Amino acid sequence: MNQRKQAFAAWLCAVFIATVLLPSSFGQSAASIGIDPLPQDTGVSGLKQEIRKLETTGRLLQVVAHPDDEDGGMLTLEARGKGVSTILMTLTRGEGGQNKVGSSLFDVLGVLRALELTASDRYYGVEQRFSHVADFGFSKSPDETFQKWGGHDTALADIVRVIRTFHPDVVVARFSGTSRDGHGHHQASSILAQEAYKAAADPNRFPEQIKDGLQPWQARKLYIGNVCGFGSSTCPAENYTVKFNTGQIDPALGKSYIAFAVDGLRHQLSQGAGGWTVEPGDRWTFYKRVSSIVPGGQSEHEKDFFDGIDTSLTGLTSRFGDDKNNFPLLEQSLKEIADKVHTADEASDHPEQAVTPLSQALDMLDDLVNRIEQTDIGPEKSQILGILQDKQKQCETAANLAANVSLLATIARPKGPDSAIPHEHDAVSAISPGQTIPIIAKFHNGSKLYAEIHNAELIVPAGFAVKSYQSNERYLAPGEDFYANFQLTVENSARYTRPHWHRNNPETDAVNTIDEKKYETLPFPLPEVSVHVSYSLVSTGSKLSQLKPKHSDKILEGRVSSPVVAEYLDEGGKPAKRPLSVVPAYSVMLEPGEQVIPVGGTTTDVKVSVTSNLGGTTTGKLHLNLPSGWRSEPAELPVEFKQRGDKQYFDFKVIPSAAQENRQEIRAVLEARGSNFSEGYSLVSRDDLASFYYYQPAAARVSVVDVKIPKGLKIAYIMGAGDEIPTVLQQIGLDVTLLAADRLASQNLSKYGTVVLGIRAYDTQKDIAANNKRLLDYVSSGGTVVVQYNAGVGDFNSGHFTPYSLQIGRSRVSVEEAPVEVLAPDDSVFHSPNEISQHDFDGWVQERGLNFADQWDDHFKPLLSSHDPDEQPQKGGLLRAQYGQGTYIYTGYAFFRQLPAGVPGAIRLFVNILNAGH
Secondary structure (H helix, E strand, O other), X not given: OHHHHHHHHHHHHHHHHHHHHOOOOOOOOOHHHOOOOOHHHOHHHHXXXXXXXXXXOOEEEEEEOOOOOOOHHHHHHHHHHOOOEEEEEEOOOOOOOOOOOOOOOHHHHHHHHHHHHHHHHHHHOXXXXXXXXXXXXXXXXXXXXXXXXXXXXXXXXXHHXXXXXXXXXXXXXXXXXXXXXXXXXXXXXXXXXXXXHHHOOOOOOOHXXXXXXXXXXXXXXXXXXXXXXXXXXXXXXXXXXXXXXXXXXXXXXXXXXXXXXXXXXXXXXXHOOOXXXXXXXXXXXXXXXXXXXXXXXXXXXXXXXXXXXXXXXXXXXXXXXXXXXXXXXXXXXXXXXHXXXXXXXXXXXXXXHHHHHHHHHHHHHHHHHHHHHOOOOOOOHHHHHHHHHHHHHHHHHHHHHXXXXXXXXXXXXXXXXXXXXXXXXXXXXXXXXXXXXXXXXXXXXXXXXXXXXEEXXXXXXXXXXXXXXXXXXXXXXXOOEEEEEEEEEEOOOOOOOOOOEEOOOOOOOOEOEEOOHHXXXXXXXXXXXXXXXXXXXXXXXXXXXXOXXXXXXXXXXXXXXXXXXXXXXXXXXXXXXXXXXXOOOEXXXXXXXXXXXXXXXXXXXXXXXXXXXXXXXXXXXXXXXXXXXXXXXXXXXXXXXXXXXXXXXXXXXXXXXXXXXXXXXXXXXXXXXXXXXXXXXXXXXXXXXXXXXXXXXXXXXXXXXXXXXXXXXXXXXXXXXXOOHHHHHXXXXXXXXXXXXXHOOOXXXXXXXXXXXXXXXXXXXXXXXXXXHHHHHHHHOOOEEEEEOOOOHHHHHHHOOOOOOEEEOOOOEOOOOOOEEEOOOOOHHHOOOOOOOHHHHOOOOOOOEOOOEEEEOOOEEEOEEEOOOOOOOEOOOXXXXXXXXXXXXXXXXXXXXXXXXXXXXXXXHHHHHHHOOX
């Protein structure tokens, strides 16, 4: 038993290193992040898939640019169908895209899309990695992309690090690296993947990684995709090397690989994927081999990425090349392990029969890993160990599935484990320094055998104190439970649960700063507080509470772990879980985080929200840090909270000293508990997603803008996908009413001078399309309608929503500095109430515009022209037509980005557009 205890201690150490100190190692399962596994990952189907993983050492890395770029069908086929250990590396988090389900943009959108993508990954069966470059919006060339990203090496270093850590046999670029890929980020991702394939093997490239302990790694093969166009069902033979039918059914999944992948992809709602479907039948995806070091002849066509690569367990010895015969014991051990796994595979339809061979395989793996750790077998040691340690984890998971044992570690409910699950707003899932919570771990013996608990331990990083209260009854009959209780105290030095990356200015920075290097390529830091249990299943039928079993009776010595989670009911009343998080005692936020003040404005209202995460009564003082010469009324406000979760709003009137245009910043500071709190955090989640916190300074960026406001103009704003334009318009003094789309049918529009449709209004608000005639009648009677961009080009064009023929397209101007030409200098849009000059197009962020019109009736007058470098002028970004007595305007210019960013010229121009026709 001493040897087993030593193995368990070593396992605990390895788990701690893997999940806390070095979480870039492979193995981030659904269970490890505190969410329930998919049904296909439980029971017999889950067992069969874990055994598939045990039977192969194949490793695959796919590189893409954004969330939703991935070839989900291929990934699912390889990872789930063949058991290949697979990583999806997505260079950006998609933070520069449009949000089709809300108004969140930039970095908070990046957090949301990372959560959506990791939800998809659960279906694909893959691990996720990111680089630290950001999605800065649409790019038309890789040259612009690399320029924004600070050159090739910024993202290249991250891909190389993943290759050197993961040791893939095959690297697959999703894209071709040519203009065929369209988006410059797509092209760049393939170019970088091809460069990384070579660079990872060169010790002179990124030598700082070698100093960190990584070794050069040469993947065996490199493939590129998009060789026949996405969605193509046929492809010329000379264009591809290997093709995959992702439409084939997998019995363990109960559907085809592509259908299962699309189930996962539908979680990417911000990309508009919620309604995506796939028809049953064959579905082909094609890739071309562009490099290989596999010995022997290379066929023009292959059956799989791994043709010519021995991915069997015994094939691990081939990594020693000509020296493989020097390791006969290693080869023999691997063969014995493979035999046990094969036996388990044959018994997998009857899981209890697979317990013994899996237990034996796990014992052998433990012994083999221990021997290799203590032996110098050359530079291949880290590679062999990495694969075998993954096999240990897979074998543990398979053994637990076969034995039907489980562990759940939860924050104890106030009235005990049998009390009702609280609703989300009542559940405690985030704690702060100074707080103590009870934790209860429940080990369930669902096997048909008796179980003995050897050890139960709460694993925590620095900054936590633990007390343990465990049951003396450690022998369980079939169906019985073992409970371990802990008390966890959060100390002031505990690390907060927060993203490990940030941008100082999300609107302009194209590269993230990594705040904690140990997490640099992970989607999020992993949960750091978990319970680990070692146990035995024994064959004796005796009452174990009276008779301790003999060692010879043991069928399985296993281990199982669980992150500490909070259980709650989501908004739909369904049970859900959320990992334990550590957050500051107070969240302080200025709402909104952007303020626009007109030059000469006498006062502006500043609203500060403060949320307490502490129980009981707490007090403090709140004040604003203001620019020189500015002051607030009052100068300070008292703060008092009665209970955890209280959120209060505090209003200040700020008297600016703003005689000219400039940018300033207002910060809020809460003094409480002997500390200053000047940061806000919010939970980013959805019922179908995991969750994580987004942090931002308790600050508002203030743009002082020289803008004239039309007197008496009433504006109705009908939201589409969501934007912050109405807030900015109200801040500068315009009379804006938010009008719900479902009221368009009955609302008297004549009281408004201008009606504005928010971004993607026709895409997202069917009531607008249904009542479009009311908008046209309103224009004909003398009103002004301003329509902003829509992404559903086909639906918009076929809907004939405009008063005269107008067709929008995919044309866009992605370079925010692109020159803009005024085509109709005498038009009132450029004179009333603000004089517009070329300087008003300075300082724009991310892009000029998108979905410009490409055809229009002569009744429409183009007002502006702009274009990206080496392209033809785009004149369909701002069109004006007289219809009856009123004015109709279509604009694809990205005011939804410019106004919240406080861009002065864009604000002036948009005000003039609203005033058109008056």
